[in-house]
Amino acid sequence: MSQLPYEILPHIVPMKTVKSLNDSDYDGMVLVSHTLPSHLELGSLKAEVEKAIKIDKSVETDGCIREVNFPAQRLIYSPTGPINRDYDDARSYSEAAAKGIKRALKAGVTSPLLILPFERKFVHADLVTLLGALEALYVPIQFREDVPEKNSKIKQLGVWGPDPSAVNTIISLALALEIGRSVARDIGGGDPERMSPPRVEEYVTNIFKNNPHIKLQVIKDVEVFKKEYPLHNGRILMLEYEGEGPIDCTLMLVGKGVTYDTGGADIKAGGVMAGMSRDKCGAAAVAGFLKVVSELKPKRIKVIGAMAMVRNSVGEECYVSDEIIASRSKVRVRVGNTDAEGRMAMADLLCQMKEKVVSGEINPHIMTLATLTGHACLTVGTGYSIVMDNGPARENGQSKLLQEAGSILGDPFEISTIRREDFNFHKDKGEGVDVLQCNNMPSSRTPRGHQGPAAFLILSSGLDKHGLDSSVPIKYSHLDIAASAGDYPDEPTASPILALYAAYLEGRH
Ligand SMILES: [Zn+2]
CATH class of the missing domain: 3.40.630.10 (Zn peptidases)
Structure with a gap:
């Protein structure tokens, strides 16, 4: 295959654990929550949202933006809505996070600080929230390639939770899941020319090249298709991983x-x-x-x-x-x-x-x-x-x-x-x-x-x-x-x- 003029990389959102809500690297805090948090550090944020609800009942369901006394200055409150009905599920968190992040971007925030929820009804509510935020920050591959200066919607995403070491763990897991999802979105979302079979081959080959954990085999010979895959023609890409044993x-x-x-x-x-x-x-x-x-x-x-x-x-x-x-x-x-x-x-x-x-x-x-x-x-x-x-x-x-x-x-x-x-x-x-x-x-x-x-x-x-x-x-x-x-x-x-x-x-x- 000929050398590409650029390197194909999956989309990655720069992300880090924030230890203090007084960190001055951020210009907007996004609070995703079911109820107003009772956590001590968030007391003044809670008070601000309560003030907003006093004059506008819809804040409870629709959220709001308020000025707050932190270096980030802005609070974007994005409520999940009820989570205890028979039919509520974990998507309440990913959807509220995506909505909150999109609202922050609309407000001009360039470095959002995401405050993870504490509710425990859904065991992975914090991870699901972070994944929802990352989904909203994804940039389609053709836009990244055609307009490289727009390849990220933000400078960085800060993530805060009461236990920084737990946040570190969530971030590294979310990063691994999100890189994979971004690869899937790139291939699935590319237009019929950008992601034609030969160009999917090129993309997958690049994504996994020099990856010692994945074996990649490409099948594209028409004669092989005739003999071994008579119902198929195009490209077959085989990927294989074998973890530390015993399997x-x-x-x-x-x-x-x-x-x-x-x-x-x-x-x-x-x-x-x-x-x-x-x-x-x-x-x-x-x-x-x-x-x-x-x-x-x-x-x-x-x-x-x-x-x-x-x-x-x-x-x-x-x-x-x-x-x-x-x-x-x-x-x-x-x-x-x-x-x-x-x-x-x-x-x-x-x-x-x-x-x-x-x-x-x-x-x-x-x-x-x-x-x-x-x-x-x-x-x-x-x-x-x-x-x-x-x-x-x-x-x-x-x-x-x-x-x-x-x-x-x-x-x-x-x-x-x-x-x-x-x-x-x-x-x-x-x-x-x-x-x-x-x-x-x-x-x-x-x-x-x-x-x-x-x-x-x-x-x-x-x-x-x-x-x-x-x-x-x-x-x-x-x-x-x-x-x-x-x-x-x-x-x-x-x-x-x-x-x-x-x-x-x-x-x-
Ligand atoms: Zn069809």
Whole structure:
């Protein structure tokens, strides 16, 4: 690869622990809180907010900016609102933090001092708050590259909590998580040219170069695709990490990386194509998660990540409906709709992961991560990932583990079940064909439109021979992140990196 004129770096917010609220390096304090804090150092801030509430009741819910007697001079109060109702969750903190930081920027603050909350209902409220602030400070990659002087929204972020050593710990963890999320946002959010398959290869190669903890393999030879990944074409990026042993868990992630989805020959007509550069957020999350792993260096775990990068284009080389293709697992697949390309791009990699498991991985768990269906968005609504287990994964409680882990850090999951109807739906009725890739309607108009594709992935990869009734049961979960990945004009969310961290890495680093 030719030398780049610049170095590709993930976006990093300069951050440090602040020991005293009288630190003069800051020009605005951001207080994220559920109730007005009773902590001694914050007594005068509390008094100021109470004064504001006296003349304006809406301050309780909407927050305010007040002049305060500290070197920072300004207080931005950003309340979380109620946190004790049945349906309140940790996102109250990340959202209030993001709102507070954005308000501070609007007020002209260049060095915000974030005051972490003390409430203990949500165990990681402080970490979630800091992550919310960092998310609001992210700058998209193309803006950073095109206008380098705008590559940071602030000079520095100070973080204060009553126990400075606890703040140090939170900052270093937040930094590791945020670098990974920033990698995922860069890849997921880059436009169809900036993050085309070759340029994702270039980006990932640069991010992980000289990284002794990650092995990277790039597959781009058309002949290799024909032989080993007959359902895929484009780029495959394989990332591998092996922590200090003995290994007791192996995570194997396959991410959908459709850099632009025109629908293919079954073109997305009528103005519904816009936004389809976000169809690579599954692969982006895989890269981001491996970045987190390489920062935290968790012990006793091996992580293999596969990024299936491809552009679903219309042209003389595009595949069309009615084509019959034999997959890597020798399952014969009939193409029903070229817009169902994500499952095609992942099926052979899923099969390869299955082969690795059969030849011996320790306590393996395979997952696919994909912005797969519009049906997922209709089912759960914006902001929620869906997880679906096969038999062995369900018996191991993987869905519940992920759902509980995600809720702690404000990265929520809903659980769906793959049923017999989903398998029946994808059995092809024609002679000499095993599996129908897709019906001819969009998933959003197909009953069980997000569970069906999980059954297709199981059938086309040969994982159906590794259920609970097999001699080699393999845990597999399909994650549909179409509803949680983030739509224009918002930046990608980098979901489900936080949930994966909390489920599999916490306690290992
Ligand atoms: Zn599509």
